[in-house]
Amino acid sequence: MSNSDVNISRRSFVEKSATAAAALTIAPGMFLHTVAEAKPADQAVSSAVRWGMLIDTAKCASGCTACVSACNTENGIASHDRPRTDQQWIRKVTLRDKQTKHEISLPMLCQHCEKPPCVDVCPTGASFKRDDGIVLVDRHICIGCRYCMMACPYKARSFAHETVDATVDHQPRGKGTVESCTMCVHRVDEGGTPACVEACSEAEHGAMIFGDIKNPDSEISKQLLKHGGKQIRADLGLNTGVRYRGI
């Protein structure tokens, strides 16, 4: 490719960028954007977005496993009746205060950390974080060493011990690799919402909110601003994308 094809002058670049910015900005700090708008399929994800979740433990019903079931169906995860080693992308956890006997129930999944320990330890680069904050395993280059499983403080990852008989075409999974919650990346890229969040909403609990935590106008950002959202093991300084209320 010749240089002239790609080389626009610095001045014209600055001018065009300024025009584009002016078109988007209404007032300082206010931008026009739609939350649910899907990005064009040919566009790469951008770090202007960070996908996150806010889980309200007060609304999460103990005994309800709608999110777990929805995740398993969506991603074709089947049980081998071996609970210790079965794949598990999301699980329900019940916490009980020994003193007061007060119980809270919450879904535990990949926390999509800003500084993910699983990415730090991966020897092949299979464990990585997308620009929009979603932490994934590239199973094409995963060698199944399971370092990431040890590094994860949330026990969020599982190993596929058995051959997977694929039941869905949007989530290829296979034996010998590590897997975890993808925040339903195939849905998110098309403007959708993770299956667990959808199921929680359909079960009329509405305990889970999904959205862009970098966009101040999104529902999740408004809720976080109003009520705050705690990180589990905040002491590790991982800046998780999944936040909880009421813990």
Next chain:
Amino acid sequence: MQQLNKRMHNTLITIAGLAMLVFSAFAFAGEKPSFAPKVPHPTNGSTECVQPEDEMKKNHMNYILHQRDQTMHQGIRTKTYSLKECINCHVPENSEVRFGDDKHFCSSCHNFAAVSIDCFQCHMDRPMKGKGTQGKNPHTAQATPTADKTTISTDIADTSKSVQDTKEAGNE
């Protein structure tokens, strides 16, 4: 006598030569000679692939590999060079033929060329149009009440223990 033999010998060689010429002319008159198996054409009746057939024969793996990394790492989900679209187009819907069978679109050549690929250890070898679930946005969609919820014992006081319900999911 010897001369007659030699003449006969020459005549035979000439006839053989002519026959070879005629046969080769027939061979080249139709399609190009090829021992490779025929790749099944798309099921939608189209006879054109996303690139010319010769190009696809030689370089399909590069297109797919490039798309693979872009989709995985950058979320670019264009359909032109996606493996899923190869399958959607070339493998008949509700096909019983699985990868490994000589009749399967990919196997038809790969078996012949003895090139083993591991794509289908994870990816679907047949179209799943409409069978997979598609996302929708709950912020715009109406919440619909669902049927009964199962109750499970909550007597777990430790985060390391967890409750998992995979039977409910309806998977085999």
